[in-house]
Amino acid sequence: MAYVACIALLVGAFAYTFWPEKNPFVQRSASRIDFLRERRESIFANLRDLNFEYKAGKYPEEDYATQRAMLEDEAATIVREIDTLERV
Template sequence: MGAIACIALTIILFAFIFWPEKNPFFQADKTRIDYLRERKDVIYENLRDLNFEYLAGKYPEQDYAEQRAALEDEAAQVVSEIETLEESGMRGRSRA
């Protein structure tokens, strides 16, 4: 009886681990908007880190200002592109 339980448990574990939906090598296709949203999150995280490190005294004010301006410009471009893609996607759906 114990051997049958072990075999059943092993089969269940193999099915759970190797079931196609659980395959770690499978990746869903990302859209441009998905990529941009991830990029926006990374930029905002970098801005938070930059502010923290500046307040901790790790950056001179000029370097901080330059890096902050560059990150803010990149964030503005990403947000603008997200809005443009979302608007065009909404218009495309309303026409159909």
């Protein structure tokens, strides 16, 4: 009799924890704007790293200018798209 009660309690606990509609930890699907914000932060971090490495002497001037321009162009495109999506 005690085994039946333990099994019922165990099944109930699993059902309560993992039931899809009751689970508060379900992740919502990421939207396009969430992806763009994450990408923007990544690009800004890359720009900070690039500036640091350039000042440390790890990049020649030409490579630094090329990489920085490429990252800044990508960041501008992403910021523009974020602004467009937020207006809608």
